[in-house]
Amino acid sequence: xxxxxxxxxxxxxxxxxxxxxxxxxxxxxxxxxxxxxxxxxxxxxxxxxxxxxxxxxxxxxxxxxxxxxxxxxxxxxxxxxxxxxxxxxxxxxxxxxxxxxxxxxxxxxxxxxxxxxxxxxxxxxxxxxxxxxxxxxxxxxxxxxxxxxxxxxxxxxx
Amino acid sequence: xxxxxxxxxxxxxxxxxxxxxxxxxxxxxxxxxxxxxxxxxxxxxxxxxxxxxxxxxxxxxxxxxxxxxxxxxxxxxxxxxxxxxxxxxxxxxxxxxxxxxxxxxxxxxxxxxxxxxxxxxxxxxxxxxxxxxxxxxxxxxxxxxxxxxxxxxxxxxxxxxxxxxxxxxxxxxxxxxxxxxxxxxxxxxxxxxxxxxxxxxxxxxxxxxxxxxxxxxxxxxxxxxxxxxxxxxxxxxxxxxxxxxxxxxxxxxxxxxxxxxxxxxxxxxxxxxxxxxxxxxxxxxxxxxxxxxxxxxxxxxxxxxxxxxxxxxxxxxxxxxxxxxxxxxxxxxxxxxxxxxxxxxxxxxxxxxxxxxxxxxxxxxxxx
Amino acid sequence: xxxxxxxxxxxxxxxxxxxxxxxxxxxxxxxxxxxxxxxxxxxxxxxxxxxxxxxxxxxxxxxxxxxxxxxxxxxxxxxxxxxxxxxxxxxxxxxxxxxxxxxxxxxxxxxxxxxxxxxxxxxxxxxxxxxxxxxxxxxxxxxxxxxxxxxxxxxxxxxxxxxxxxxxxxxxxxxxxxxxxxxxxxxxxxxxxxxxxxxxxxxxxxxxxxxxxxxxxxxxxxxxxxxxxxxxxxxxxxxxxxxxxxxxxxxxxxxxxxxxxxxxxxxxxxxxxxxxxxxxxxxxxxxxxxxxxxxxxxxxxxxxxxxxxxxxxxxxxxxxxxxxxxxxxxxxxxxxxxxxxxxxxxxxxxxxx
Numbered sequence: 109x110x111x112x113x114x115x116x117x118x119x120x121x122x123x124x125x126x127x128x129x130x131x132x133x134x135x136x137x138x139x140x141x142x143x144x145x146x147x148x149x150x151x152x153x154x155x156x157x158x159x160x161x162x163x164x165x166x167x168x169x170x171x172x173x174x175x176x177x178x179x180x181x182x183x184x185x186x187x188x189x190x191x192x193x194x195x196x197x198x199x200x201x202x203x204x205x206x207x208x209x210x211x212x213x214x215x216x217x218x219x220x221x222x223x224x225x226x227x228x229x230x231x232x233x234x235x236x237x238x239x240x241x242x243x244x245x246x247x248x249x250x251x252x253x254x255x256x257x258x259x260x261x262x263x264x265x266x
Numbered sequence: 267x268x269x270x271x272x273x274x275x276x277x278x279x280x281x282x283x284x285x286x287x288x289x290x291x292x293x294x295x296x297x298x299x300x301x302x303x304x305x306x307x308x309x310x311x312x313x314x315x316x317x318x319x320x321x322x323x324x325x326x327x328x329x330x331x332x333x334x335x336x337x338x339x340x341x342x343x344x345x346x347x348x349x350x351x352x353x354x355x356x357x358x359x360x361x362x363x364x365x366x367x368x369x370x371x372x373x374x375x376x377x378x379x380x381x382x383x384x385x386x387x388x389x390x391x392x393x394x395x396x397x398x399x400x401x402x403x404x405x406x407x408x409x410x411x412x413x414x415x416x417x418x419x420x421x422x423x424x425x426x427x428x429x430x431x432x433x434x435x436x437x438x439x440x441x442x443x444x445x446x447x448x449x450x451x452x453x454x455x456x457x458x459x460x461x462x463x464x465x466x467x468x469x470x471x472x473x474x475x476x477x478x479x480x481x482x483x484x485x486x487x488x489x490x491x492x493x494x495x496x497x498x499x500x501x502x503x504x505x506x507x508x509x510x511x512x513x514x515x516x517x518x519x520x521x522x523x524x525x526x527x528x529x530x531x532x533x534x535x536x537x538x539x540x541x542x543x544x545x546x547x548x549x550x551x552x553x554x555x556x557x558x559x560x561x562x563x564x565x566x567x568x569x570x571x572x573x574x575x576x577x578x579x580x581x582x583x584x585x586x587x588x589x590x591x592x593x594x595x596x597x598x599x600x601x602x603x604x605x606x607x608x609x610x611x612x613x614x615x616x617x618x619x620x621x622x623x624x625x626x627x628x629x630x631x632x633x634x
Numbered sequence: 635x636x637x638x639x640x641x642x643x644x645x646x647x648x649x650x651x652x653x654x655x656x657x658x659x660x661x662x663x664x665x666x667x668x669x670x671x672x673x674x675x676x677x678x679x680x681x682x683x684x685x686x687x688x689x690x691x692x693x694x695x696x697x698x699x700x701x702x703x704x705x706x707x708x709x710x711x712x713x714x715x716x717x718x719x720x721x722x723x724x725x726x727x728x729x730x731x732x733x734x735x736x737x738x739x740x741x742x743x744x745x746x747x748x749x750x751x752x753x754x755x756x757x758x759x760x761x762x763x764x765x766x767x768x769x770x771x772x773x774x775x776x777x778x779x780x781x782x783x784x785x786x787x788x789x790x791x792x793x794x795x796x797x798x799x800x801x802x803x804x805x806x807x808x809x810x811x812x813x814x815x816x817x818x819x820x821x822x823x824x825x826x827x828x829x830x831x832x833x834x835x836x837x838x839x840x841x842x843x844x845x846x847x848x849x850x851x852x853x854x855x856x857x858x859x860x861x862x863x864x865x866x867x868x869x870x871x872x873x874x875x876x877x878x879x880x881x882x883x884x885x886x887x888x889x890x891x892x893x894x895x896x897x898x899x900x901x902x903x904x905x906x907x908x909x910x911x912x913x914x915x916x917x918x919x920x921x922x923x924x925x926x927x928x929x930x931x932x933x934x935x936x937x938x939x940x941x942x943x944x945x946x947x948x949x950x951x952x953x954x955x956x957x958x959x960x961x962x963x964x965x966x967x968x969x970x971x972x973x974x975x976x977x978x979x980x981x982x983x984x985x986x987x
Contacts, residue, residue, distance in 0.1 A: 167581035167594035180568040212482030238309040277794045390952025396698035616954040
């Protein structure tokens with residue numbers, strides 16, 4: 109499916125639930141509400157035309173005032189790809205696990221939980237992972253995280 | 267005779283173990299020799315590359331990204347530079363495009379040669395490891411000749427490549443292609459029909475296509491499981507749509523197929539290199555970009571390429587300043603290590619070693 | 635013959651005569667002579683083991699497109715001597731959780747068992763410590779002692795990798811003992827004696843064609859099965875699963891360091907020399923051969939077998955533990971027994987010899 113066909117198909121079948129965003133380049137980027145996530149993910153994977161069965165990546169982003177979780181999914185049969193984004197509040201961010209839909213999500217969500225402090229609901233194994241087991245200095249990938257020995261470089265604006 | 271009491275026992279395989287290729291730790295539960303449970307423990311090589319990159323300019327990120335997956339550093343540089351160029355809509359000169367393809371494919375061959383060496387070494391044949399490294403040396407020499415580095419190149423930069431190739435590069439490269447093509451026959455003569463090798467790899471660690479797709483397995487391992495999917499063909503990046511090459515695919519998804527896919531891929535890469543050398547145009551090698559003040563417009567992009575270890579991706583978010591807001595790296599090994607327990611449980615410890623070796627997991631890619 | 639005159643046997647005859655002249659009487663005469671003899675054998679074997687380590691490294695190096703040791707002397711000839719000195723000086727690290735007695739005695743037993751076999755191995759014409767009439771049986775019995783030491787090392791180290799290695803080696807050695815003995819029995823059927831000297835002597839004459847390896851088909855089959863089983867006995871690739879480096883790190887000797895490790899290491903090479911020496915005695919005519927002195931023939935033949943084992947090691951991948959057992963019990967054991975029965979039957983019928 110080409111990019112335009114995909115855009116049209118999404119607009120036709122997921123009207124309103126997948127809101128197109130302009131900031132995405134190169135691949136289509138949509139916004140999904142946190143409540144709808146698992147439902148839409150399931151639909152995207154099971155739709156026979158879309159068949160987005162391959163989870164490439166989940167990236168968490170700290171946008172200072174809110175968190176985002178970006179899911180990049182691809183279809184190995186239909187040869188197309190899209191990204192969708194879930195926007196989460198900065199305090200007490202919570203998201204439902206998609207590991208039932210894409211088992212690959214397990215570790216990505218675990219990483220998200222560990223480094224960003226985004227709570228993953230219905231996840232089977234939320235344990236320390238990249239960081240040491242005895243880590244107690246918060247979530248290091250957050251923008252406001254500051255460890256005692258962490259030095260920020262001065263802004264290089266010229 | 268009264269029944270003997272037996273019990274399962276735990277073994278820590280790693281972080282310092284010869285066959286876990288770096289610092290992976292697998293917590294094994296064994297029933298005699300049989301593997302009952304595997305829990306991968308990672309993070310021993312976590313260098314927070316993603317966090318450090320958030321505090322660096324785009325050009326400063328590249329030397330750091332070399333360390334993301336140091337066996338194929340060119341791919342790490344390329345995937346990032348390509349993402350930035352797509353964000354900022356930079357046209358890369360034709361010659362640079364060709365040079366990039368040559369380097370990427372040479373690096374893929376180097377990586378697969380290491381794979382060949384370490385895999386046969388893990389299965390017990392120590393000598394071919396040196397043979398693999400000997401051929402890799404030819405490629406390392408080419409890289410050294412071009413950019414002065416042998417492992418972390420800092421070669422592919424935003425807008426092009428950092429150095430032009432010296433005049434003696436092309437004949438040397440053609441010669442290397444010829445030698446590697448010849449030596450491949452030797453490798454295959456040593457192992458493809460070797461009964462011990464077949465006994466150790468055939469039907470070992472079978473990864474079904476469904477599991478592979480569900481766990482995001484990509485690259486040679488996915489193709490060994492019977493799914494013909496190569497990002498170079500299915501979603502061509504750079505100038506890969508200009509070259510004629512096949513995607514080697516096998517059906518069983520066992521250790522032997524994973525090994526064969528990679529050997530075949532070396533041949534295909536050699537084909538691409540030959541075509542790229544033939545078509546190499548003259549011209550600029552770089553579009554000048556000021557490394558200090560370069561600011562791509564705000565936006566976000568997930569860019570992915572086919573690396574020797576599967577899909578390598580980068581999620582790049584720019585807010586219009588000189589530094590990336592977020593740089594998320596995705597390496598193939600991350601998913602492969604995740605699927606390892608599903609493949610290796612039920613086999614013997616020796617099978618686990620064979621599976622780990624043919625998955626070709628390297629830890630910097632997992633831990634970042 | 636100049637070479638023959640330096641043979642040890644002459645030295646000992648002269649020494650014996652000297653001691654008798656000095657008026658030394660039994661039993662002290664035997665004590666002194668056997669004491670000197672054992673020291674000599676021990677020294678020679680240590681030298682051989684050191685040489686084999688160096689030789690293995692050179693062969694590995696040249697097979698792998700490199701040189702191997704090059705620094706100490708001509709082509710690094712005293713490299714292993716320096717290594718041994720280094721290992722002697724090293725701290726002997728002992729894990730706290732070890733089983734003290736077992737941990738201590740394992741390398742000792744391994745070392746002693748490896749050397750004991752040389753009591754009955756004829757290095758040349760008359761160059762034998764004691765020509766026991768059950769010679770080959772004695773060798774089989776004593777070399778199996780090694781497995782006890784490996785099990786002890788595995789258990790005593792209180793390390794899971796070591797335990798796995800010890801268990802693997804026990805399973806392996808016990809399995810491969812059966813085809814090995816069956817192929818040795820074929821030779822005993824040919825020669826009609828268990829004595830190592832008699833076995834050698836029955837292969838005398840007719841240039842080299844009286845060697846048991848040249849008795850097709852039984853001799854050659856027995857030789858090949860013996861070499862296969864011997865490779866497994868000596869724990870070498872493709873049957874080196876007890877110390878499979880990539881699986882068990884180092885197997886049974888993982889917790890050993892310093893001289894204790896060196897004892898295992900040297901014993902391994904002495905064992906390799908033992909199985910080659912037995913192969914020489916049983917199949918390649920022992921010390922018999924034209925032109926050259928007997929001890930030189932013996933050394934040449936044995937080193938040829940050692941070379942074969944070394945080339946195996948640096949060429950083949952490793953078998954898996956269950957495949958190893960399958961190979962022993964489902965292929966080697968039936969083959970060697972069929973070979974033995976047919977050879978015995980033909981000998982009985984008198985068709986052949």
